Amino acid sequence: MPTVKVVPSKAGNDEVLECEAICPKKVFAVKDGKLAVVDEKACDLCRACTEHLSEKGGIVVEGDDTTFMFTFETDGSLTARQALDKAVEILNSSATEFGEQIEAL
Numbered sequence: 155m156p157t158v159k160v161v162p163s164k165a166g167n168d169e170v171l172e173c174e175a176i177c178p179k180k181v182f183a184v185k186d187g188k189l190a191v192v193d194e195k196a197c198d199l200c201r202a203c204t205e206h207l208s209e210k211g212g213i214v215v216e217g218d219d220t221t222f223m224f225t226f227e228t229d230g231s232l233t234a235r236q237a238l239d240k241a242v243e244i245l246n247s248s249a250t251e252f253g254e255q256i257e258a259l
């Protein structure tokens with residue numbers, strides 16, 4: 155899960171404002187002359203904004219490795235929820251089997 159923060163004291167700096175156009179995912183918009191985050195979840199952690207600013211700073215992008223977003227589609231034979239439940243069931247079964255094989259060593 156991405157977290158994107160604009161440092162308030164730098165939100166009006168020219169280099170920071172340029173990040174509205176640099177971001178390929180349209181995470182930012184300029185409001186009242188300052189850069190603001192408008193779609194944090196769209197960030198794909200490409201780092202184009204932070205690389206543009208380099209050591210000047212102004213934007214902090216981090217990935218939360220305890221929370222994940224994912225999307226998937228089905229072919230229609232199962233609902234998305236059924237497909238997710240089945241995937242979890244298969245993973246659980248595989249993990250149990252793996253644990254049993256480890257214990258048998």
Ligand code: SF4
Nearest residue numbers: 177197198200201203
């Ligand atoms: S890391 Fe990439 S996608 Fe995320 S806000 Fe910066 S430029 Fe946009």
